[in-house]
Amino acid sequence: MLSDSAFPRLTAANHEITSAPDVGYNCIAWAAGDSARWWQPGFFWPLEVPRHECGIGALEAAFQTLGFEECSDGTLEAGFEKVALYGAGLMYTHAARQLPDGAWTSKLGKAEDIRHDAPDDIAGGVYGEVVEFMRRRIS
Amino acid sequence: MSNAAVTLELSDQFAKLASEWKSLTRYMSNSTQMATVWPYQQIIGLGQPAIPFILRELERETDHWFWALEAISGENPVSAEQAGDVDAMAQAWLDWGRQKCLI
Numbered sequence: 051m052l053s054d055s056a057f058p059r060l061t062a063a064n065h066e067i068t069s070a071p072d073v074g075y076n077c078i079a080w081a082a083g084d085s086a087r088w089w090q091p092g093f094f095w096p097l098e099v100p101r102h103e104c105g106i107g108a109l110e111a112a113f114q115t116l117g118f119e120e121c122s123d124g125t126l127e128a129g130f131e132k133v134a135l136y137g138a139g140l141m142y143t144h145a146a147r148q149l150p151d152g153a154w155t156s157k158l159g160k161a162e163d164i165r166h167d168a169p170d171d172i173a174g175g176v177y178g179e180v181v182e183f184m185r186r187r188i189s
Numbered sequence: 190m191s192n193a194a195v196t197l198e199l200s201d202q203f204a205k206l207a208s209e210w211k212s213l214t215r216y217m218s219n220s221t222q223m224a225t226v227w228p229y230q231q232i233i234g235l236g237q238p239a240i241p242f243i244l245r246e247l248e249r250e251t252d253h254w255f256w257a258l259e260a261i262s263g264e265n266p267v268s269a270e271q272a273g274d275v276d277a278m279a280q281a282w283l284d285w286g287r288q289k290c291l292i
Binding site: 054056057073074075076077078086087088089090091092093094102104141142143144145157158159160161176177 | 214215216217218219220221222251252253255272273274275276278
């Protein structure tokens with residue numbers, strides 16, 4: 051179990067660690083289905099943005115290029131996959147991806163991947179709060 | 190203070206700041222957020238003398254030292270093809286450091 055002030059809402063019951071730590075990819079890459087790169091403006095990003103861009107808008111635009119569009123919430127919807135975008139202030143901090151059973155998966159920075167019950171489980175600390183949900187149709 | 194003493198002091202200072210930075214940024218995914226953490230800013234503020242310590246730390250354990258190295262050196266040896274591949278980025282910086290006899 052992760053017990054850290056970074057995640058005040060995580061409990062032993064609402065998450066499990068699913069990988070070893072890996073500095074090679076981050077949550078944005080993981081939410082996009084890529085575990086080989088660290089997604090960051092100035093490093094790798096799916097569209098052209100200035101390297102200093104770190105706002106929620108840049109993250110939203112990145113997922114739009116992958117076919118996602120804004121949706122109202124993180125409930126499981128047949129035929130769609132969803133991501134939750136997190137921010138603190140104007141800065142994006144994290145993205146989580148919904149699993150087919152409705153649970154969520156997150157890569158925690160340079161640390162482990164976890165499976166967690168709900169997007170809010172990892173909010174309230176280092177990632178701030180969920181600021182947007184996006185979905186795309188599963189082909 | 191002798192050069193050796195200055196180097197030892199800088200080594201201790203870097204090790205302390207690097208440890209603090211790693212601890213504070215363990216769960217961060219936004220490199221901009223990581224680079225604005227105070228210990229990272231302090232390491233950049235150490236200037237050119239910090240580069241060998243950063244490179245040796247990068248050699249020991251891959252981590253996101255890229256922006257500090259670029260900010261201090263004014264150079265970026267990472268190619269467009271390597272960008273985002275953290276191991277390749279680290280190797281590019283280590284090769285750069287070896288070419289300049291910094292490690």
